[in-house]
Amino acid sequence: NDEREQTLNQLLVEMDGFEANEGIILIAATNRPDVLDPALLRPGRFDRQVVVPNPDVQGREKILKVHVRKVPLAPDVDLKILARGTPGFSGADLMNLVNEGALLAARRNKRFVTMAEFEDAKDKLMMGAERRTLSLTEEDKTLTAYHEAGHALLAIKMDASDPIHKATIIPRGRALGMVMRLPERDQVSLTRRKAYADLAVAMGGRVAEEEIFGYDKVTSGASADIKMATSLSRAMATEWGMSDKLGPLLYGDAQEEVFLGRSMGQRGVHMSDDTQQIIDAEIKRFVEEGYQTAQKVIRDNIADLHTIANALLEYETLTGDEIRGLMVGQMPTRDDGSDTTPKASGVPSAGKTGRKKPDPTPDAPPEPAPGT
Structure with a gap:
């Protein structure tokens, strides 16, 4: 606390030492204006705040x-479709997307970057x-599928869920498989109906395991699904006023460590043990x-x-349209994957034109870890 106060x-x-002329x-x-000390935001100091959010679809x-x-x-590249499919991306993310797409095209010996490269880069x-x-047994593949x-x-059947973008059983990052959903437009708020749908989708994988393979398997x-569902339920109960028992009140404000601002571990709202028990019960209920x-x-x-799982085992990756078609x-x-473009590639990276083509060696994958 002393060091933080001295810094502040x-x-x-230093700010007050400037001359007016x-x-x-x-x-x-x-990125954290909520943890700044009020003394910094008084008139004559940082009194004007300009919010710079991530760009919208037009941006x-x-x-x-x-x-x-x-x-x-x-010719098949449509930047409008790419923009709609990248909600939440910052300007740096979009530059990285273009660079990754260009690298993929170079590695595939293509002279032009197609929509397929941009989709794979995304x-x-x-x-x-x-x-x-990563070597997986047939049992592991079937369970993941x-x-x-x-x-x-669940993403297909829950009307309030975001549309499914892609499902895969190819290990990616730290996960053995993944289902990616993308909103149809930029979202600025979350409805109660959408929150319940997200909880159901998160639980879909665990329920499928139990229904097909049994309780003991x-x-x-x-684990990541349970963590996400618990975090969402906690926010519904303590921040968003979506619990009838707790009402539209804020319980337990942010307690994380900050540099300038509130003390570490300080509770925004004091709670009794009975209230904490109700909160725990509501989180569990959600x-x-x-x-x-x-x-x-x-x-x-x-x-x-069964239809979706068998298709995943056969094709490994399915798009949202393919899954809806299965229904x-x-x-x-699928085509045969042949590429008739000339092998000489002249695809540069965004912001790095005129340089030598990057080394086509793929990035080394991270260590295996359980995933959803």
Whole structure:
């Protein structure tokens, strides 16, 4: 506390030491304005706040246009579709997306960057690099396929869920498989209905494991799902006022360590033991309701679960459109993967034109770890 106060006091002294006629404007940036000491935000100090959020869909499209100016694009590249499919991306993320797409095209000996390279680059950035060198038994693959099929089925059946973008059983990052959902537009808030749908989708993998393989063969693969569901339920109960028993009140404000601002471990709202017990009970209730919803959906649509899992075992990766097609009896169609473009590649990276083509050696994958 002493060091933090000394730092704050010295900063205030330096700011107050400016002469009025020097014409100096002091600008600072932070990602955590909520933890700043009020003394910093008083008139005459940092009294004007300018919020710079991540770009919206129109902003992302314009940023992409800047970064692809020196990149040869194939006719099928649609920057509007890329912009819609990258919600939450910052300008740096979008530049990285273009660079990754250009690298993939170079590694595939293509002269132009196609939409396929951008989609694969987006998957790498959002889901992690593929770990095809990881050896899995057929039992592990089958279990992972049903786990991800459970997530995918709930994402399809829950109307309030974000549309499913892709499902894969190829290990990526620290996960053995993954289902990625993308919102149709930039989201600024979360409804109660959407929160309940997200809980059900999170529990879909665990429920699918238990329904297909039995109670004793449930794995630790749902650890990230359980963590996400618990965190979401806690926010619903203590921050968003979505619990009828607790009402629209804030319980237990942020307690994380900060540099300038509130003391470490300080509670925003004092709670009695009885209130804490109610909070714990409500968090458990939210998660259990999501589990029960997932259980009902999977039991009512068990044939669809088998269909998605079998398709994942055969194709390893399915797009959202392919999964929706499976629900109406349409099997995925894949080409032979041949590339007729010349082998000489002249694809530069965004912001790095005129340099030697990057080394095509793939990044080394991280150490294996359980995933969802």
